[in-house]
Amino acid sequence: MKRKELSSVEREALLTTLATQLVREEISSGQVLRQLRRDVLGMSQTQYADLVGISRRTLSDLEAGKASPTVALLNQVFRPLGLQVGLLPRNRELRERLLLVESSTG
Template identity: 60%
Template sequence: MNKPSSSEREALLIALLTRLFTGEITEGQLLRTLRKDLLNMSQTEYATLVGVSRRTLSDIERDTGSPSLAVLNAIFKPFGLKAGLLPRNPALMKKLLAENGKPTL
């Protein structure tokens, strides 16, 4: 499998984050797709890269367990992402995304 170009990586990341923010996919599904489609890595390879056990990575991808913020930040760091605060209500998130694509402070 060929690795996607920089622009393809960015487009995939934006599409997946939009799906995450609108509640279409979970954080675990996001991570699994990014790991497989962008890096073409096995769970074992990726777990070693980010410094967590394969079991921890598997649990996160299956949306089970309760990873700490430090673990979440470690597993999403290779994709330029970090854990943050988002509205739990999908309707509010859609409204935020619709208003210029980003909330204002």
């Protein structure tokens, strides 16, 4: 079965949904990486690992949450997806307030 190409609006909506889930700690950065690699780029682990210059095993470990990556490595693997690592408050309530402020201004 051939994968359906996502439109730019669909890609943006998926990215927004995943980023919100990540901030709310509903999913991990590895789960975000896996879903974007598959659904946005339509690449296998081997293809994506080659693209970002890491081993397939390292990518697999990142996606499964079995790695303790550096900020540099996270930036390296998220760069092709147009993402970078950033700082968020550790306090969940403050993160939720930031999401509410962003959604009311956006």
